[in-house]
Amino acid sequence: MSFDYHDGLLYAEQCSVAALAAQHGTPLYVYSQQQIVKNWQQFAAVWPAPHRLCYAVKANSNLAVLNVLAQLGAGFDIVSGGELARVLAAGGRADRVVFSGVAKSRAEMAAALEQGIYCFNVESAAELEQLNDVARAHQITAPVSLRVNPDVDAQTHPYISTGLKSNKFGIAMRHARDVAVRAQDLPHIQLQGVDCHIGSQILTAAPFLDAADRMLALITQLRGDGITISHLNMGGGIGIPYQHEQALDVSAYLLELQRRADAVGGLTLMLEPGRSIVGNAGILVTEVIYHKAGDDKDFLLVDAGMNDLMRPALYQAYHDIIPVKQSSASPMLVDVVGPVCETGDFLGHARHLAAAAGDLLAVMNAGAYGFTMSSNYNTRPRAAEVMVVGDNAHVIRERETLSELWKGEHIVELRR
Ligand SMILES: *Cc1c(COP(=O)(O)O)cnc(C)c1O
Numbered sequence: 001m002s003f004d005y006h007d008g009l010l011y012a013e014q015c016s017v018a019a020l021a022a023q024h025g026t027p028l029y030v031y032s033q034q035q036i037v038k039n040w041q042q043f044a045a046v047w048p049a050p051h052r053l054c055y056a057v058k059a060n061s062n063l064a065v066l067n068v069l070a071q072l073g074a075g076f077d078i079v080s081g082g083e084l085a086r087v088l089a090a091g092g093r094a095d096r097v098v099f100s101g102v103a104k105s106r107a108e109m110a111a112a113l114e115q116g117i118y119c120f121n122v123e124s125a126a127e128l129e130q131l132n133d134v135a136r137a138h139q140i141t142a143p144v145s146l147r148v149n150p151d152v153d154a155q156t157h158p159y160i161s162t163g164l165k166s167n168k169f170g171i172a173m174r175h176a177r178d179v180a181v182r183a184q185d186l187p188h189i190q191l192q193g194v195d196c197h198i199g200s201q202i203l204t205a206a207p208f209l210d211a212a213d214r215m216l217a218l219i220t221q222l223r224g225d226g227i228t229i230s231h232l233n234m235g236g237g238i239g240i241p242y243q244h245e246q247a248l249d250v251s252a253y254l255l256e257l258q259r260r261a262d263a264v265g266g267l268t269l270m271l272e273p274g275r276s277i278v279g280n281a282g283i284l285v286t287e288v289i290y291h292k293a294g295d296d297k298d299f300l301l302v303d304a305g306m307n308d309l310m311r312p313a314l315y316q317a318y319h320d321i322i323p324v325k326q327s328s329a330s331p332m333l334v335d336v337v338g339p340v341c342e343t344g345d346f347l348g349h350a351r352h353l354a355a356a357a358g359d360l361l362a363v364m365n366a367g368a369y370g371f372t373m374s375s376n377y378n379t380r381p382r383a384a385e386v387m388v389v390g391d392n393a394h395v396i397r398e399r400e401t402l403s404e405l406w407k408g409e410h411i412v413e414l415r416r
Pocket of ligand 1: 058059199201272273
């Protein structure tokens, strides 16, 4: 593991986490470059080219993270024009970008067409018409994959399940054929493939393979109609153990996917992993400000809040919280809560920790959907981010300053 204790002190690779906190302050995101590389290789080793792995940028979009992945040959899955600009700024290649998202604007479509992305993952019939329109204005054709909703239950948290009929993502399976026929007819659309993304934090292969079977049946049906389909993109959603769950066997899943796709034939496979690449490669380091005794439990009030790491507040997500310096004191039952004025502002409920004011805690597995979901709520500057490489640590995002927070705001004269 890239985060481990040596002589009772937590290390990120060969850097002492306490030393990083002393130098850069808290709250602080710390990433291990080696762990990102390891996670990526787990996929890339099983799936060399021509299959395509497109890292889902929204999981962690820091330029340094994107740059490491670009150097490893990654493609990128983006959900906005902003993410496209980030990928390019980080040295990623536009021709390896797939563009997901339910409400792409004309301007975002135009920018992606101008950059020459690999394909648009189109999520509705209306989007297909608009994309054809924008491509016509640019006198080019837009490469397209249809995002189909396979209606499988990924049995994950309802907010991160995306493959059911009842949610907003993708084209309903029963409409897929009509939309594909329409795509064939539109002069500025070039239909290349189909894609799906059934949800997030999924820890068994069964829902993915269930979805794959439905997608492969659709491909066979479309081909029967004379429609060429050359890729199948199964999206992301591979979970990571947050609470000592059994990890998904990535290579077994990829090989089984490959086997089923081979039975149909003529398909390039694609995936869009996000969390599984960066989740366990990052921690959030926070300092205990106060220990507050309560009637039935105690509170550790820490300097990181829901604005820094929103997952607990948003999804009741569990993150391990461990001391940066191991102690022999007996653990207390505590809620670890932040400084934000919301009852939902917690990092962990009912934990057993021995910690006092001034001690440092590490919130584990915070590399995905951590910093990218952070905000300035309560006028709290966003945390600094550091990437560790062996015994070196590099600041990859400086801590925000207060004046940056109101840059662009303007005071209006009071009319009396
Ligand atoms: C969020 C998202 C992903 C990445 O999901 P993870 O659970 O982080 O792997 C991939 N594809 C699409 C379309 C997404 O919306």
